[in-house]
Amino acid sequence: DTEVTQTPKHLVMGMTNKKSLKCEQHMGHRAMYWYKQKAKKPPELMFVYSYEKLSINESVPSRFSPECPNSSLLNLHLHALQPEDSALYLCASSQGSGRYVDTQYFGPGTRLTVL
Amino acid sequence: TQLLEQSPQFLSIQEGENLTVYCNSSSVFSSLQWYRQEPGEGPVLLVTVVTGGEVKKLKRLTFQFGDARKDSSLHITAAQPGDTGLYLCAGETGNQFYFGTGTSLTVIP
Numbered sequence: 001d002t003e004v005t006q007t008p009k010h011l012v013m014g015m016t017n018k019k020s021l022k023c024e025q026h027m028g029h030r031a032m033y034w035y036k037q038k039a040k041k042p043p044e045l046m047f048v049y050s051y052e053k054l055s056i057n058e059s060v061p062s063r064f065s066p067e068c069p070n071s072s073l074l075n076l077h078l079h080a081l082q083p084e085d086s087a088l089y090l091c092a093s094s095q096g097s098g099r100y101v102d103t104q105y106f107g108p109g110t111r112l113t114v115l
Numbered sequence: 116t117q118l119l120e121q122s123p124q125f126l127s128i129q130e131g132e133n134l135t136v137y138c139n140s141s142s143v144f145s146s147l148q149w150y151r152q153e154p155g156e157g158p159v160l161l162v163t164v165v166t167g168g169e170v171k172k173l174k175r176l177t178f179q180f181g182d183a184r185k186d187s188s189l190h191i192t193a194a195q196p197g198d199t200g201l202y203l204c205a206g207e208t209g210n211q212f213y214f215g216t217g218t219s220l221t222v223i224p
Contacts, residue, residue: 004157042203042214043158090157103148104212106157 003027004107006091012113015081021110023074023091032074033104034066035090043090049074081114088112118142119204119215127221128194136189136218138204147187147206149178151198158203194222 004025013019023032031050035043048056049068063085065077074091088109094102122137138147146165150158162171164180164187171178175198177190187204199222204215 006157040201040217040219042217045212088155092157103160103163105160106150108157109155111155 004091004093004105006089006107006110008110009108010111010113012115013078013081014115015083017081018077018079020078021076021089021091021112023076023107024072025093025105025107026072027093027105028071029093029095029105030071031094031102032068033092033094034064034074034076035092036085037088037090037109039088047076078112081112083114086112086114117216118208118213119206121202121204121215121218123218124216125219125221127223130195130222130224131193134191134194134220136191136202136220138187138189138215140185140206140208142208143184144206144208145184147180147184147204149187149189150203150205152201152203154200158201194220196222196224198222 007022011019033048034046036046037043045058046060047066052068052071063080067075088111090109091107092104094104119138119140126134128134146163148163149161151161152158162173162178164171164178167182167184169180175192179188191198199220202218202220
């Protein structure tokens with residue numbers, strides 16, 4: 001099983017809403033990632049969790065709050081977003097042997113629209 | 116300045132044509148990967164190359180890693196509409212992982 005799943009597939013929210021994105025993998029990977037991607041641009045790294053601990057935060061605004069409840073799950077909590085935060089949010093996982101360089105497997109993404 | 120520059124940025128070709136996408140850097144990479152991403156989906160790994168000069172083939176796709184491990188190319192033979200998507204190279208250098216700038220390919224039936 002090389003699948004990373006993400007829910008929901010699509011999300012529309014207002015600027016005052018609170019919502020969460022979810023990501024799950026059952027490959028035994030110990031590193032999980034959140035990326036933000038605009039149309040026809042490469043993914044931009046937001047957060048990296050290694051062994052359930054936040055190891056990288058790429059200066060992401062606090063309105064994005066990641067959470068890793070266990071080694072298979074990764075959440076991204078959203079609050080007070082701006083329209084410019086509308087994008088495809090991708091989750092990825094890798095074996096995570098302590099180095100941030102393993103092959104990453106991506107989920108299908110959540111298409112987020114902020115009104 | 117992007118560490119991995121891809122060219123061309125956009126490419127629109129007729130079905131049956133051949134094409135090459137380039138991924139260039141001034142840095143040495145220990146490995147390079149190529150992904151294809153269809154609209155609304157996540158990137159799907161196509162191949163990983165690790166040895167300088169390495170060539171890998173995946174049906175009509177040929178991937179090459181430069182001898183100095185600073186560049187890579189993806190050649191598609193007889194392109195088909197199903198090849199349409201965003202092609203991303205990505206690699207590891209200095210214990211960091213970088214994505215290329217992306218090439219958006221459209222194959223017209």
